[in-house]
Amino acid sequence: MPFRLSEIAQALGARLEGRGDIEIVRAAEPADADAGALAMAMAPEYAEGLSRGGARAALLWEGADWRALGLEAALYVPRPRFAMAGITRLLDPGPGIAPGIHPSVVIDPEAEIAADVAIGPLAVIGRGARIGTGARIGPLCHIAEAVELGEGALLHAGVRIGARVRIGARVIAQPGAVIGADGFSFVTPEVSAVESVRATLGDRGETQGQSWVRIHSLGAVRLGDDVEIGANTTIDRGTIRDTEIGSGTKIDNLVQVGHNARIGRDCLICGQAGVAGSAQIGDRVVLGGRTAVSDHITLGDDVVTGGGTGVLSDVPAGRVMFGTPATRMETQIEIYKAQRRLPRLMAQFAELQRTVRELVARGEASRDR
C-alpha cells in the first residue's frame, strides 16, 4: 500500500517541501533508496549516501537543502528519531497473519473468541480462554486454559501463555516468549546450605545433603496494556499472587522475570536482563542489556542501569547505576579507570614501601648517631 508523501507528512506532523504527490512504498537507507523509497537521511553524514542512492524524497536534517541534494521533495521534523516511529508504523507490512481463524487451529469448545480475531495455523486455544476483539495469534502458539488476552494483542509464532495468565490490550509478544512458566522455588525439609550462606554471607554451616521439594506456583502472570515481551523471554508465575508487569513496559529478548516480581509502568528492560524472584521495580525504570537484579530487591521509580549492571541491593528512585555490584554510574566509571591503573599502582606501591623503609632506616640511623 503506497502512501503519497503528503499523507506521510500529515501523519507525522512533518513539514513538507517540494512535491507531495510522490508515492512512497518503503523506507530505505540513503545509499540503498530507489524511486519508491523515502530515504532516512536525518543527519549531515547521510548526504554522501543520498548522492549514491536513487531517492526522490527524504527525511532530512533541519537546515538541509533538498534541491542541492538532488531530491524532488523532503520532510523535516523537530525530532527525527521520534518520526521514525510514525514512518515505520505506516510502512510496516506486518507479520503476515491472515485474517480469520485457520481451519487447523485447535480451539477448546469452552474458549471464547471475540470478533475480528486472526489465528494462524496450528495454534492451540485452551478451555475457558478468552480472546479479545481484534487480537492476532500467530501460528503454533499455545494459549492455555482460562487465559485472558486483551483487545488488539499480537502474539507472534510459537508464543506460550500458561494457564490463567491475564494479558492486557495491545500487548505484543515475540516468537518463543513464555509467559507463565512455573516459578523456580524449591525447599529442603531442614535449613539448606543456601539459606545458611545467605544468612551469614558465606558460611554454609553444618547443613546436610537433602533433596529439593517443589513449591508449586499457584499465582499466574498479569501484564498491563501495551506491554511488549521479547523473543524467547520467560516470565514466571507467582507463588501465591501473580507476577505483574505494568502497562507500557517493554521487555527485550531472552530476559528472565522470576516469580512474584513486580515491574512498574513504562519500563524498558533490555536484552538478556534478569529480574529475580520477588524483585520490585518502579515505574519508568530502564535496565540496560544483561542487567541482573537480585531477588527481593527494590528499585525506585526512574532508575536507569548501564549494560551488565548487577544490582545486589535496593536502589532509591532516580539513580543511574552501573557495574557489579551496582554503584552510581559516575563512581563506577571512576572505579573502572582505577582498575585499569591497578597493576601499575601495585608496582608503584611496592616501590614507595621500599623508599619509606629506607627513610625509616636512615632516620633510625641518624638518631643512633
Next chain:
Amino acid sequence: MPFRLSEIAQALGARLEGRGDIEIVRAAEPADADAGALAMAMAPEYAEGLSRGGARAALLWEGADWRALGLEAALYVPRPRFAMAGITRLLDPGPGIAPGIHPSVVIDPEAEIAADVAIGPLAVIGRGARIGTGARIGPLCHIAEAVELGEGALLHAGVRIGARVRIGARVIAQPGAVIGADGFSFVTPEVSAVESVRATLGDRGETQGQSWVRIHSLGAVRLGDDVEIGANTTIDRGTIRDTEIGSGTKIDNLVQVGHNARIGRDCLICGQAGVAGSAQIGDRVVLGGRTAVSDHITLGDDVVTGGGTGVLSDVPAGRVMFGTPATRMETQIEIYKAQRRLPRLMAQFAELQRTVRELVARGEASRDR
C-alpha cells in the same frame, strides 16, 4: 477441589487449632484472602494484612494468637517455608493437560505409549520413542525418535526433546525447553587463533583465517529422575558420550548446559546460568543466577556460588564462591568493598607519593648541608 482445613493439617503434619471443617480452595496473601482461602501469614509482619483480608483460616507463625487475629482456625508448622511445598502441591490446579491423547497428536506407528499417558493437541511423537506410564505431554511438544520419557514425567507446552535423549521418572520440563540440541563444537584444519590464545593466555600467534568444520554430536542427553528443566533452557548433546544431569537436580529458565557436561544429583542451577562444555559439577551444588562455569572445569560436591559468579578454574568441594573470577565469598566481599574505595585510594596514594618525595628531598638536603 476444596479441602477441609483438617485434611490440609494432616497432609502437612501441621498443628490445627480451631475449626477443622472450614473448606479451603486456594492459598492467598493475607490481605487478598477471602473466606475460601488459607492465608499465608508466616511471620508477624503479615498481621496487618490479615486484618484487611477476609480469611477465616491462616498458616501462622509460631506463637501467634489466631483468635486475636480474628480467625476461626489456624495451622502451625515448625518450618513454614517447607509447609509451602505441601500446601501449594495440594492446591495447584495444574497446567490443564486433559487426560488421554488428543486426536490431533501425530504419533509415529513405531512409538510405544504406556498406559495413562496424556498428550495435548498437536504434539509430535517420533519413531521408536517410549513414553512411560502416567506421563503428561503438553501441546505442541516434540519428542524425537528413540527418546525415552520416564513414568510420570511432565512436559509443558512446546518442549523439544532431541533424538535418543533419555529422561527419568517424574521429570518436569517448562515451556520451550530444548533437551538435546547439537553441541557447539567446531574445528579448523590447522590450529586456530582460539586454540593459540587459550594455550598462551592471550597470544593469537601466526594463525591464519580458516573456516569452521562441525564436530557432530553422536551422544545424547541423559536426565535422572525428578530433574526439572526451566523455560527456554537448552541442554546440548554430548560429542561421543551423553551429557548427564543427575537425579533431583533442578534447573531454572534460560540456562545453557554445554555438550559433555556432567552435573550431579540434587543441584540447584538458577536462572540464566551457563555450564560450558565438558564441565563437571558435583552433587548438591548450587549455582546462583547468571553463574558461568567455564568449559572443562570441575566443581566439587556442595559448592555454592553467588549470583553472577564466573568460575574460571576448579573449585574444591564445599566452597562458597562469588565474583569474577570466582573467589571465596568472604574474600570477594572484601574485594568489592576495596574496589569501591579504589578511586579514593588512587588520590591518597598520589598524595602519599608527594609527601614521601618531599621527605626524601628534605633528607638529601639535610645531608648536603
Next chain:
Amino acid sequence: MPFRLSEIAQALGARLEGRGDIEIVRAAEPADADAGALAMAMAPEYAEGLSRGGARAALLWEGADWRALGLEAALYVPRPRFAMAGITRLLDPGPGIAPGIHPSVVIDPEAEIAADVAIGPLAVIGRGARIGTGARIGPLCHIAEAVELGEGALLHAGVRIGARVRIGARVIAQPGAVIGADGFSFVTPEVSAVESVRATLGDRGETQGQSWVRIHSLGAVRLGDDVEIGANTTIDRGTIRDTEIGSGTKIDNLVQVGHNARIGRDCLICGQAGVAGSAQIGDRVVLGGRTAVSDHITLGDDVVTGGGTGVLSDVPAGRVMFGTPATRMETQIEIYKAQRRLPRLMAQFAELQRTVRELVARGEASRDR
C-alpha cells in the same frame, strides 16, 4: 550403516595400521567401547580406558603401539581434533526427519517448495516462502511469508523464521531458534532519561515520565551460507536495512543478536553472548561465552574475547580482549591478580600512611628543636 575401518581411514586421510575390514557402527570413549566401536583415544591418558573397554580399533595418538594396547587395528592422523569432524559426520544418525513432506504440514498454496525437501509433522510454511533443494525442516517449525531458505538447509524442531528473512545454503538452526523477531527499538516524544544518561555518562537531566513508542522493524535478517544458529538463540530484524550474518559464522545457544547488527564471516559466537543493536563485527571474530558487545560498537577482524567479556568500546583488528570493560587479555589477567591482592593492599596502604605521618612528624619535631 556400518563402515569398514578402511573406508573411515580413506574418508579422513588417516594412516591405517592392522585390519581394515573391521566394521564400525559408532564412536565411543575408550572405556565404553565395544567391538563395533571406534575408540577415541587421541592422547596417552586414554590408554588405561582402552584396557577396560572392548574396542577392536581406535583412533590413537601418534607413537602409540596398537598391538601393545590389545587392538586389532588403529588409525593415526596428524590433527586428531580435526579428524573428529570427519568421524562424527560419518557416524551421525541425524535428527530423524523423514524424507518427504508429512501430510500434517500446512503449506500456503503460494509457497514454492523445491525438490527433495523433507518437512516434519505440523510445520507451517507461509505465503510466498521459497524452500531450496534438499532442505530439511523439522516438526513444528514456522517459516513465515516470503522467507527464502537455501539449498540443503536444516531447521531442527520448533525453529521460527520471520517474514522476508533470507537464509543461505546449508544453514543449520537448532530447536527454538528465532530468526527475525522485531528489533527492540522504542522512542519517546521528547528526549528520554536514557538518551540524557548516555550523552552525559550518568546525568538523567530534567527528563519527564513518558511512554515508549515503537519503532517498527522494516528490515529483515539475512544469513549467508553455512551459518549455524543455536537453540533458543534470537536474531532481530533490522529497522530499515537487514541484520546480517556472514557465511560460515557459527552461533551457539541463547545468544541475542540485536537489530541492524552486522556480523562478518567465519565468526564463532559462544553461548549466551549478546551483540547489541547496530554493532559491527568483522570476519573470523571469536566471542567467548557470555560476551556482551554494546550497541553501535565496531570489532575489527580476528578479534577474540574471553568468556564473560563486556565490550564497551571499539576494538581494533586482531586484539585478544577480556574482562569488563574489555581490555587486552594480558592486561586483564594482571588486573584480576591485582584485584585479588586489593584487600591486603588497602591494609598495607593504611600502615604506610601511618609510617609516613610519623616520619613527617619526626622531621618537623627535629626541625623545631
